[in-house]
Amino acid sequence: MQRYFIDQAYQPSVEISGEAHHHMSRVMRMTVDDQVFLVFNDQTAVKAKIVAIDNEQVTLEEVEKDDLQRELPIDVTIASGFPKGEKLELIVQKGTELGAHDFIAFPGESSVAKWDAKKQQKKQQRLNKIAQEAAEQSHRQVLPTVNFASEKELIAHFTDYDAVLIAYEESAKQGEQAQLVQTFQQLKAGQKLLVVFGPEGGLTPKEIESFQTAGAKLCGLGPRILRTETAPFYLLSAASFYYELQH
């Protein structure tokens, strides 16, 4: 069933215009009695049915609440050094399916991609659209956002989180295996985790030092070397397995 994120607080009966109306009426050709999922901006999710639809707006009424908890118990933010090509699109799409709470893209020292402010703005719009589509498809109750930051701004935000990890290839090579499990054991439901991933060339020793000085811990993700866009999938899947299947 189609899912729509509605930018207003929960109400049992709503009138919707704009993009969601267009999608229901034009793209999906829905009519009275058709059902959809609505997710309000307070995270309430309901199954609703169309009671009226015209060229301007659609009116929906709640059928029942969607009570299954679909969000990871901890909020995981993925920070990615600008990767090449369309990899950020892949990270945001799959990362949203896998439960990421938010994304931050930053220019790593090794990043080949150099995006000016205008390009960043365009890319950000596109990435937020991808996050929305993936959130609808995967039945999320939270709509992840994508933001751009400088490394300095990223570090300044470390204090917003209960733990900050650096996914570090050298940790994998050296067989570091304990930090991720320890971090999950420490973080309780409702707490916030930031994980920083380097671009293709990796994080530089200087970056690692800055991040560590600001409180981040190095963390391995198993013994295989993962590409920059694959590592976040591992992290999020492991978080889901730990918090949603094991505990």
Place this chain on the structure above:
Amino acid sequence: MQRYFIDQAYQPSVEISGEAHHHMSRVMRMTVDDQVFLVFNDQTAVKAKIVAIDNEQVTLEEVEKDDLQRELPIDVTIASGFPKGEKLELIVQKGTELGAHDFIAFPGESSVAKWDAKKQQKKQQRLNKIAQEAAEQSHRQVLPTVNFASEKELIAHFTDYDAVLIAYEESAKQGEQAQLVQTFQQLKAGQKLLVVFGPEGGLTPKEIESFQTAGAKLCGLGPRILRTETAPFYLLSAASFYYELQH
């Protein structure tokens, strides 16, 4: 450091021609004393240095063994119903990085993609090439293979495995959470797990029944609905987290 899979058993000194020679001499422009990783077909991995190189072949000698175990303790085979477009390429590339032992592609009843024998052969070659590149990049000690099978052939192979799971979207919707953890708890190092993933339209009730009759168990992968190409990443990451980080 570059990594090459060598189709012969381990020897401390080897002469190599063909594709690996071409890659070292032409693509990487390597010379005497340059070092590479070699992985023999008995899974022995060594760091080796070039002692001679000409237009025909390259001679390498072992510097030291690569003793870090990089393979998942259990062998995980990913069976995917033919997905759309280039998604099988993505599954094989990322699945190889994440540790899959092998891949099987089969025509699911809901598969939109219809590939005839000729197309399958071409696709299989391409996918095996992708697996090799990903295996080299991620420092694998086993080179995963990609095979095509009919559903009947796939089911006939169930008995080759110690456990067979079906990643089933409806399980996720119903909040099934126990099967994957149970299966991991039961499987010991060296045992074999097959996990079947449907194409975009999902597996049909008839397919599910055939698989279950042959001994497969339904398994949820958390409460979010994952795309057909994302679900294998979750499975493999969870296996790595369980066997390589937690135990």
